[in-house]
Amino acid sequence: MQAIQHIGYGEISENIKFTEIEKPTINKDEVLIETYAASVNPLDIKVIKGKLKGLGKYSLPATMGYDVSGKIVGKGENVSDFNIGDEVYAYVDKQGSFAEFVAVKQNIVSIKPKNTTFEEAASLPLVSLTASQVLKRANLKSGDKILIHAGSGGVGSLAIQLAKAKGAYVYTTTSTSNVAWVKELGADRVIDYKTEDYKTIVKDADVVLDTLGNQYTEDAFKVIKKGGKVITLVGPVDKETANRMKLNKIAKLYLAWKRRKITKNIKLKSAYYSLLLMRANVKQLNEVTNLLETGKIKTNIDKVFPLEDALNAILYVDKGRTKGKVVIKMK
Template sequence: MKAIQFTGYGDISEKVIISEIQKPILNKDEVLIETRSVSVNPLDIKVIEGKLKAVRKFKLPATLGYDVSGIVVDKDKNVTDFNIGDEVFSKVNKQGTFTEFVVVHKDIISLKPKNVNFEEAASLPLVGLTAIQALKRGKLKEGDKVLVHAGSGGVGSFAIQYAKYKGAYVYTTTSTENVEWVKKLGADVVIDYKSQNYLDIVSNVDLVLDTLGNKFTEDAFKVIKTGGKVISLVGPIDKETASRMKLNFFVKLILAWRRRKITKHIRLKSAYYSLIFMRANAKQLNEIAELVESGIVKTNLDKVFTFNDALQALLYVKKGRTKGKVVINVKA
C-alpha cells in the first residue's frame, strides 16, 4: 500500500516521498481502518524538520500523520464497540496515518460525526483534543475571560468555539484578511495583529491559550490577572511536566534554566503555567462528535489536496497562514 513518508530530517521538499509499504497487521484490541482522509498539522512540519528529535526517535523512512478518518474494515475479536463498516475518526498516539490503511487501538477511536464528511472529520481530532485539553488544564469556567492566539488556525478556531460554548468571554488575534471570518466563530473581541497591538487591548484575563510561543509566552503574563493561568502548546517545559516525564536531574536543570524568565513571571503574578502534551482520548473525541453534530462547533477547511499532492499540502501548512485545516484525501 502507499504511504507518505519522510526519509530524513531537513528540508520538506527534499525529504518527503510516496512509498510502498506493507499493509499493517491487527494486534489485540485494534481495528483496521481504510483511510479516507487525513489532516496536516504543524506538528508534521516539526517532525520532518527535526525539531522533535529530542522527544522521539523515528526509524526512517517513517510515515507521517496523526489524524485519520475512514471505515472499519477489520477488527480484533476483543473489539465490541465497533463494527465492520463503521465510519470513524481518531488521533493516533504513534505517528503514521498518511497511508491507505491504519491500525488503531479501540480506546482512541470514535464514530465520526454524522453530519460531516470524511474530509471534515479528519480535520477535527488533533486540534479539537488539543483545545479541549488545554482549556480543561486551565480550568476554564463560565464567565472567564480568555485570550486565544491565532484564532484562524486549527487549534485557535476550535478553541474559540469551545470556550464560547463554556460561557467564556473570548479575545483572539488574527490577520486583517481573517478578522470577519473569526468574528463569525463567536469571538467577542477580534484583534488584527497587523494594525493593532493586543497588549494595548487585552488585560486582566483569567486565561491565555498560547499557541505561538517565544515572546508571546512571556507576554501572556502581562495580560493575565494576578493568579491567572497561561497554558502553552509551544512554550518551555514546566516543572510539573518535567517531573511527569521522569527526566534525569541534569535535563531538569537545563529545562529549569530555559524557563527561568517564565518562572520569574509566575512568581510576580502568582500565576499558573503549564505546557500541554496532548494525548489521544476517545471520551473527548465523543464529546467533539456531539458538539459538531449539535452545531455548536463547526469544521473549518482551508484546502483539500489529493494524495499525490501531499508535498504541496505540507509546504502550504509550513507557510503558517492557513484559515482552518488542511486535509489530504487518501481515497476520494
C-alpha cells in the same frame, strides 16, 4: 498500499517519499481503518525537521500523519466496540494516517460525526483534543475571559468555538484578512495584530492560550489577572512536566534555565503556567462529536489536496498561514 513516508530529518521536500508499502497488520486490540481523509498538522512538520527528537525516537522510514477518518475494514479478536463498515475518526498517536490503511487501537477511535464529510471529520481530532484539553486544564468557566492567540489557526479556530460553548468571553488575535472569519466563529473581540497591540486591549484575562511561543509566552503574563493561567502549546517546559519526563539532572537544569523568565513572571503574578502536550482521549473526542452534531461547533477547512499531492499540502501548512485546516483526501 500507497503511503507518504518520512525518510530522514531536515528539509521537508528532501525527507518525504510517496511510496508503496505493505498494508499494516492489526493486533488483537486494533482496528484496521481504510483511510478516506487525513489532515496535516504543524506536528507533522516538526517531526520531519527533527524538532521533537528530544521527546522520543522515531524509527525511519515512518508513515506520516496523526489525524484520520475512514471506514473499519478489519478488527482484532478483542475489538467489541466496532463493526466492519463503521465510519470512524481518530487521533492516531503513533502516526501512520497518510496511507491507504492504518491500524489503530480501538480505545482511541470514535464514530465519525453523522453531519460531517470524511474530510471535515479528519480535520478535527488533534486540534479539537488540544483545544478541549487546554480548556479543561485551565478549568475555563462561564464568564471567564480568555485570550486565544492565532484564532485563525487549526487549534485557535476550534478553541474559540469551545470556549464560547462554555460561556467564556473570547479575545483572539489574527491578521487583517482573517478578522471577519474569526469573528464569525464567535470571538467577542478580534484583535488584528497588523494594526492593534493585544497587550493594550486585553486586561486581567483569566486564561491565555499561547499557540505562538517565544515573546508571546512571556507577554501572556502581562495580560492575565493576578492568579491567572497561561497554558502554552509551544513555550518552555514547566517544572511539573519536566519532573514527569524522567530527565537527568543536567537536562532538568537546562529546562529550568530556559524557563527562567517564565519562573519570574509566575512569581510576580502568582500565576499558573503549564505546557500542554495533547494526548488521545476518546471521551473528549466523543464530546466533540456531540458538539458538532448539535450544531454548537463547526469544522474549518482551508484546502483539500489528493494523496499524490501531500507534499504540497505539507509545504502549505509549513508557511504558517493556514486558515483552519489542510486535509489530504484519499477516497
